[in-house]
Amino acid sequence: MFNEADKSYPIELVADFLGINSRTLYYYEKFSLVCPLRRGRKRYYSKEDINWLEYVRELMYEHGMNLRSIIILIKRRDAVILDRCPEDVVLCFKNYLARKDNMAKKIKIEEEDEPVKDVK
Amino acid sequence: MFNEADKSYPIELVADFLGINSRTLYYYEKFSLVCPLRRGRKRYYSKEDINWLEYVRELMYEHGMNLRSIIILIKRRDAVILDRCPEDVVLCFKNYLARKDNMAKKIKIEEEDEPVKDVK
DNA sequence: ACTTCAATTTCACTATAAGTGAAAAACATT
DNA sequence: AATGTTTTTCACTTATAGTGAAATTGAAGT
Structure with missing residues (x-):
């Protein structure tokens, strides 16, 4: 019986298939x-x-990732990237998102003079 | 009181600090x-x-990631990358790891003639 | 409004990664 | 050894990351 894991396709065939x-x-x-x-x-x-x-x-061409990133991402997943990522970086990130949101709104309203209150 | 989230550092200072x-x-x-x-x-x-x-x-220079990958990785995290990643790709990946392991051993033993049994 | 000065944007260039064609090398088979 | 096929090497191409320098913009003072 054929199995998904059976290694039977020669390189040229695979290359052709993937284009x-x-x-x-x-x-x-x-x-x-x-x-x-x-x-x-x-x-x-x-x-x-x-x-x-x-x-x-797909990761490369639809998401613009590079080879190394893919290897890291898949292999070690968030273990390296986020579990290891210190608390305050996670915090920064949340803040960054809030800020970005805030900014997007700001640009829409087109007021650039008075500073925005910090979101806490 | 100063707050980590306070935006007070001008660009040149930040650039200098980060080198x-x-x-x-x-x-x-x-x-x-x-x-x-x-x-x-x-x-x-x-x-x-x-x-x-x-x-x-750090992600760029220690892990070799590119800007887009970082954006994707952090913003949407595994949601896009792995939750969306179909079961069989996860399976392939496990298999790939097993295969790789297997291969590493093989190279050490330096036998290249008889095919390796599939790890199931 | 005009001038000045610093911040920002644009342009153009450099360096590294990804990808590929063609030639050279390496095996397996006859 | 000769043949044919796979693999490896070399060299070139394109895209991304980064940066210097020039051009532009905007705020503030006069």
Whole structure:
């Protein structure tokens, strides 16, 4: 029976399917973004690998993320990024959002003279 | 009393403190990475803004993330990136990690001929 | 209103990352 | 050893991040 995790698709087929160059797949491998099975020196990819790569492409092209960010984000998730992120940075961030909101309103009203009260 | 959220630091001071160019702060503003208070046309930053910017710099230079990724990551957090991420991609990813592990071992043993059994 | 001075914006350039074509190298098979 | 295919290397291209310098804008004083 075929399995999503079975590594059976050769590189050219995967590249064609994704509409990318096979060189790009080698390139991604350098960053450990995907690890095909190697039988002898040939590479074989699974359906899962393909889904995964599609997702990576989406993150890059629809969200403008770079390769490293994707690796960090997915691998270590918020562990590194936010759990490790100190309380006061989280606080700053909330404040930043409030400020931004405030500012957006301000720009609409087009009053630039009197300073805005701080949101606490 | 002074407050972390008080916007009182002018741009040049902030830039100097962070060791960056003030142009970079304008640049970040374009991406809404920070929103100083504008009194007249002058910009004022808070201590929180400075902490926030330090964190952004850290993500960029220690983790190799790009501006967009940081915006996405922090703003919408895993909501967009992972909650929205379909089950099978998560699965692929787990599998990918297993595969990678497997591969690392393999490279150590330096056997490249017989195919590895799939980890299920 | 005009001048001055500093803050801001625009323009243009540099450096690094992402991606790819083509040539060279490396295997496996006959 | 020769052939054919996969992989690697080299070099080039485009996009993003960052910054200097010039041009512009706006506030304040006169």
